[in-house]
Structures are given as C-alpha cells and as structure tokens.
Amino acid sequence: MEAPIRREDAIRKAAELMRSGGVMLADVCTLCGSPLFRMPNNEVVCPIHGRVMLVKTEEEVAEASIIGVLTELEKSIANMLSNYLKKIRRGEAVYDDARDVVYWLDAIERIERIKKTLRREEVVEAERKKAEKESS
DSSP: OOOOOOHHHHHHHHHHHHHTTOEEEEEEOTTTOOEEEEOTTSOEEETTTEEEOOOOSHHHHHHHHHHHHHHHHHHHHHHHHHHHHHHHHTTOOOHHHHHHHHHHHHHHHHHHHHHHHHHHHHHHHHHHHHHHHHHO
C-alpha cells in the first residue's frame, strides 16, 4: 500500500506544476480534494495523482473508469515484470518465466493500444464539439 502524501509534498508538487505553466482550475480531484491544473499541453493534472480526466456525462465517467482500470492493471503487470527481472538477475529464471514475460509484455502493449484508441476518440469528440460551438 502506498504511503499517504504529506501536505507539504502536495503543495510542493502544485508549485512545480504552476512553474511548468500549469493553470489552477476551480475543479478539485475527486480522490484527494487537491486543486487540479491545466497544463500547456491541455492535460488536466492532480499534484498527487497525476493526469486525470474531467468528466461531465455518464459516458465520460465510464470511459474515465475504463482508462483508470487499464492504468492500474498496467501498474500491476509492471510490478510482476519487476519480480521476473529480479529472478533473471539472480540467475533463477527458467523457460516458463521467459514465456510469462513475453505474455505480460503483450498484455501491456494491448492495454496501451486500447488507451491510445480511447484518447484518440476523446480528441475527435472534443474537436467535434468545438466545431459545433464555432458554427452556432
């Protein structure tokens, strides 16, 4: 389990985001209550949790939930791969371990592909809404 972030660390990270060109938003992170920042690349970032998605509709909530689950799954797989690396370094790895590493790397690749597709759809939808707004 991760150690809780100290208040001083959260403030320091928020200051770093502002120095990096982030603009503090009126919205707060639903997980920790920290203010959110819009970065120059248009990403919305929590100083504690990193990149987050602002959602307004149930569809956006579902999509954000899927991306969150995929990200957590990716982290878990990365931890397992780290354990395999330790076995390899100790010289204890066997053929089945190598097969498992390839399997988990394939899973990460698929997760990244799905997340990329979801983000692309997110950009297309944002552009469509922008065009609708400009034409009205």
